[in-house]
Amino acid sequence: MLDIQLLRADLAQVADRLATRGIALDTAAFAALETERKTLQTRTQDLQAKRNSLSKQIGMLKGKGEDASAVMAEVAGLGGELKANEEALAQLQERYNAFVAVIPNLPHASVPVGQDEHGNVEVLRWGTPRVFDFPAKDHVEIGEKLGGLDFETAVKISGARFSVMKGGIARLHRALAQFMLDTHTAEHGYTEVYVPYLVNPDSMFGTGQLPKFEEDLFQVPRADGTKLYLIPTAEVPVTNIVRNEIVDLAKLPLKFVCHTPCFRSEAGSYGRDTRGMIRQHQFDKVELVQIVHPEKSWQALEELAGHAEAILQKLELPYRKVALCTGDMGFSAAKTYDLEVWLPAQNTYREISSCSNFEAFQARRMQARFRNEKNKPELVHTLNGSGLAVGRTLVAILENYQRADGSVAIPKALAGYMGGMEALELPR
RNA sequence: GGAGAAGUGGCCGAGUGGUCGAAGGCACGCCCCUGCUAAGGGCGCAUCUGGGCAAAACCUGGAUCGAGGGUUCGAAUCCCUCCUUCUCCGCCA
Numbered sequence: 228m229l230d231i232q233l234l235r236a237d238l239a240q241v242a243d244r245l246a247t248r249g250i251a252l253d254t255a256a257f258a259a260l261e262t263e264r265k266t267l268q269t270r271t272q273d274l275q276a277k278r279n280s281l282s283k284q285i286g287m288l289k290g291k292g293e294d295a296s297a298v299m300a301e302v303a304g305l306g307g308e309l310k311a312n313e314e315a316l317a318q319l320q321e322r323y324n325a326f327v328a329v330i331p332n333l334p335h336a337s338v339p340v341g342q343d344e345h346g347n348v349e350v351l352r353w354g355t356p357r358v359f360d361f362p363a364k365d366h367v368e369i370g371e372k373l374g375g376l377d378f379e380t381a382v383k384i385s386g387a388r389f390s391v392m393k394g395g396i397a398r399l400h401r402a403l404a405q406f407m408l409d410t411h412t413a414e415h416g417y418t419e420v421y422v423p424y425l426v427n428p429d430s431m432f433g434t435g436q437l438p439k440f441e442e443d444l445f446q447v448p449r450a451d452g453t454k455l456y457l458i459p460t461a462e463v464p465v466t467n468i469v470r471n472e473i474v475d476l477a478k479l480p481l482k483f484v485c486h487t488p489c490f491r492s493e494a495g496s497y498g499r500d501t502r503g504m505i506r507q508h509q510f511d512k513v514e515l516v517q518i519v520h521p522e523k524s525w526q527a528l529e530e531l532a533g534h535a536e537a538i539l540q541k542l543e544l545p546y547r548k549v550a551l552c553t554g555d556m557g558f559s560a561a562k563t564y565d566l567e568v569w570l571p572a573q574n575t576y577r578e579i580s581s582c583s584n585f586e587a588f589q590a591r592r593m594q595a596r597f598r599n600e601k602n603k604p605e606l607v608h609t610l611n612g613s614g615l616a617v618g619r620t621l622v623a624i625l626e627n628y629q630r631a632d633g634s635v636a637i638p639k640a641l642a643g644y645m646g647g648m649e650a651l652e653l654p655r
Numbered sequence: 656g657g658a659g660a661a662g663u664g665g666c667c668g669a670g671u672g673g674u675c676g677a678a679g680g681c682a683c684g685c686c687c688c689u690g691c692u693a694a695g696g697g698c699g700c701a702u703c704u705g706g707g708c709a710a711a712a713c714c715u716g717g718a719u720c721g722a723g724g725g726u727u728c729g730a731a732u733c734c735c736u737c738c739u740u741c742u743c744c745g746c747c748a
Contacts, residue, residue, distance in 0.1 A: 271705095271717085275716085302729085
């Protein structure tokens, strides 16, 4: 959520910056809401003040054993008008909140301006895509020949956009998650956490998935009429650890790493990436989350992206780092770097990690604060990034490490996680 | 699932209809005293938010005692619903 004071004080500038995201802020509507709010709120609070002081008088008179009936008659006359004003104000607040809740974050000054993914700016490339002396196959063909990827069975069990893994590929998938967790905890200073995969609406609001993106989420209705949501990313439960909390200054930064499945309905993506494991309803991801002092968040973003990059480098997977442009960034982000891994079969780089600084946008929705140097509560800054998406990392390894005979070499960094196995071999 | 108890500031904890946004303690901050390792004294110290006001200082309001409703001129206090925690019983990986 944006700072309401900023909207009131500098509406035109906010609108300009949102325009770079392709968002047309209805400034007239906001100004109208604001005017209405001002008069209603002032009127209501005046009435409340009057009622409060008269009621206090009644208390004093009764305390002294004197007659209070005259004052009581006076305050009784306020009732109807006060109630009407309070109700009108509550309704207005609801409209006001609904208006503000769907305004995305403002892009940081360093974010390239652009309309869509074509405006993204490559920051760096690492590694050299391998040149194959045989026709490179895609991960679906590789995995099926190895007997380890089975999409038909997944369709039978659940439907499209699910996968079944077996044998060495299932183990490689598990090994990747373990490897990532171990690296981030041992080398990058993150604390491993385990969290719920079903969360309540307040948590989804806190990180910005609600109210605007409900159609992207899987819902679990409950008998009492409430519902839970399957997490689309560990960002949601992990960041919400600090919702409604005031963290000690000395505890910052909080750095969490968490391996979870992620569930996305992928509404509106029919026909995109239908083949293979690239776009699934369920996939595993190791997520990095940082809760930091506001003055440290931009440095933290660079570090966090570096932590994700370290995984790709250890696995020796060529990748590039891209700064998303204003038009391509997610709702809550002030700035986002995508890491894109080289996929030989697609002959292109594909997103494998997304690292963002949300500044106080999520913290304000969550009321996540710390006690600052003056001992006053102040909003924290939140960041997160994939470190990495496990399924897509598996795809990258299958494709980049494939050999002419259909087997797949195991990256050296994973040796300790694969029981000494050096390659996934074809079944005889 | 059944029975009972409870949720108050950063923490502990008092407060069953009226000068209560809330005693007291701990922690924290500033100051004083003392020179000797530990204490004594004073002051301050919840959050969000409106208006005067464009901003600072300042002034003046409103809301908040788990959440939401209700009763009342007035609710931390009474009533209802929900949530959470604890104890006992049942069930269970």
